[in-house]
Structure formats: C-alpha cells, structure tokens
Amino acid sequence: SYELTQPPSVSVSPGQTARITCSGDTLPRQFAHWYQQKPGQAPVVVIYKDTKRPSGVPERFSGSTSGRTVTLTISGVQAEDEADYYCHSTDNTDSLGVFGGGTKLTVL
Amino acid sequence: QVQLQGSGPGLVKPSETLSLTCSVSGGSFSSYYWNWIRQSPGKGLEWIGYVYYSGVTNSNPSLKSRVTISVDTSQNQFSLKLRSVTAADTAVYYCARGELDCSGHPCSRSYFDLWGRGTLVTVSS
Numbered sequence: 001s002y003e004l005t006q007p008p009s010v011s012v013s014p015g016q017t018a019r020i021t022c023s024g025d026t027l028p029r030q031f032a033h034w035y036q037q038k039p040g041q042a043p044v045v046v047i048y049k050d051t052k053r054p055s056g057v058p059e060r061f062s063g064s065t066s067g068r069t070v071t072l073t074i075s076g077v078q079a080e081d082e083a084d085y086y087c088h089s090t091d092n093t094d095s096l097g098v099f100g101g102g103t104k105l106t107v108l
Numbered sequence: 109q110v111q112l113q114g115s116g117p118g119l120v121k122p123s124e125t126l127s128l129t130c131s132v133s134g135g136s137f138s139s140y141y142w143n144w145i146r147q148s149p150g151k152g153l154e155w156i157g158y159v160y161y162s163g164v165t166n167s168n169p170s171l172k173s174r175v176t177i178s179v180d181t182s183q184n185q186f187s188l189k190l191r192s193v194t195a196a197d198t199a200v201y202y203c204a205r206g207e208l209d210c211s212g213h214p215c216s217r218s219y220f221d222l223w224g225r226g227t228l229v230t231v232s233s
Contacts, residue, residue, distance in 0.1 A: 001169065001170070021190065031209075033218070033220075035153075035220070035221035037153075041225060042202055042223035042224065042225055042226055043153065043220075044223070045219050045220065045221055048207075048218065048221075049218065049219070052220070053132065054121075082154075086153050088155075088220070090217065094217075095166055096155070096166065096168065096169070097143070097155035097158070097168075097217070098155060099145075099152060099153040099154065099155060100152075101152050102152040102153070
C-alpha cells in the first residue's frame with residue numbers, strides 16, 4: 001500500500017516559521033494538497049496542487065515541492081494556526097486517495 | 109452556498125451494515141467527484157472511496173471487500189455502505205466534494221474543496 005509520511009508534531013513560537021513535510025514515492029509525479037483541521041471541525045484545504053493557495057487562506061500559508069517531499073510553510077505563525085495538518089495525494093496508479101498521518105502544530 | 113449534509117444512524121451493531129447518505133445542495137453535482145473519508149477517535153484521516161456522477165467508483169483496498177459507494181443523481185445524493193462492521197469502524201465519517209483538474213486530458217482527481225460536518229458512527233452492541 002502507498003504511504004505518505006509526516007512528522008507527528010511540530011512546535012514553534014508565535015511569529016516564527018513552521019515547516020511541515022510530507023514524503024512519498026509518487027510525489028515527484030502526483031500533486032499534493034494540504035488540509036488544516038481544528039478540534040471538532042472538518043478539515044479545510046489550505047494548499048492545493050503543491051503550491052496553490054485557495055482564496056480566503058492567509059498569505060502566510062505556502063507550499064513547495066522538492067523531489068519526493070512537499071512542504072507546507074506557515075510564515076509568522078499565529079496562535080490560531082494551532083491545528084492538525086494533513087497532506088493528501090494519490091497512489092502511483094492515480095486511482096486511490098491517500099492521506100499522510102497528520103502533523104500536530106503546537107504554537108508555544 | 110453549496111452544502112454537504114451527511115445523515116445516517118449514529119449507532120450500529122457489530123456485524124451489521126453501516127449506511128450513510130450525503131445530500132448535496134446548492135451546486136452542480138456532475139462537475140465533481142464525491143468522496144467518503146473517515147477519522148477514528150484521536151486518529152488521522154482515512155480515505156474510503158469515491159463515486160462520480162456516472163456511477164464509477166473506487167475504494168481503499170483495505171476496505172474494498174466491505175464497501176459499496178453509490179450515487180442517486182435524481183436526489184443529488186451519494187451513499188456509503190460498509191458491511192460487517194466491528195468496533196474498529198467507529199469513526200467520524202465525512203463526505204467531501206472533490207475537484208476535477210482538467211488542465212490535462214483526461215481530467216484527474218484533485219483536492220477536496222468542500223466537506224460535510226461529519227457523522228459520528230459508533231459500532232457497539
């Protein structure tokens with residue numbers, strides 16, 4: 001089965017930059033997307049197709065890709081950014097969806 | 109304002125079938141693909157499967173033998189059936205709309221741009 005690997009947790013102080021990585025063998029060929037999930041809420045997309053930011057998502061959220069790793073960067077982290085973040089992509093046959101295990105972002 | 113509203117029993121007995129429906133209101137039903145995703149308590153997201161307006165479906169290999177996903181275009185609804193449930197199937201079940209990326213040919217499945225609020229289903233006798 002295909003897997004996407006994320007660190008379980010990332011901690012930063014307010015105003016600093018948070019970087020959350022997601023690694024997978026097909027990421028050089030398949031787009032990745034990022035979702036933010038706050039407690040008791042449904043996930044919300046914050047980055048799609050590796051680097052694109054939906055309207056309404058703050059500019060401090062950005063995405064990048066390098067080889068088999070995609071990165072979600074949150075510049076100038078704010079307390080409201082504390083949440084779980086999940087990457088999402090497809091397998092090598094482009095048939096099946098898959099999520100990373102999720103990263104809990106803690107704002108110290 | 110497009111909305112996804114999931115519905116179904118919140119309690120299912122072990123070995124029985126979990127049945128959920130997602131109603132789509134306020135937008136096009138044919139221009140997207142439609143997904144079920146679940147999240148066990150305290151755990152991460154798990155993609156269950158998708159269905160197109162045409163009825164074409166696919167599902168997670170780990171659940172494929174127990175899952176049926178179908179669509180009712182006359183009602184703008186899609187449904188999930190999960191057979192022979194156990195306590196491990198206790199989760200919040202989300203329905204979600206999937207964007208189609210038609211920058212290439214054919215269109216490919218892209219991100220989930222709209223999610224329902226989620227339905228907690230507990231498997232217990």
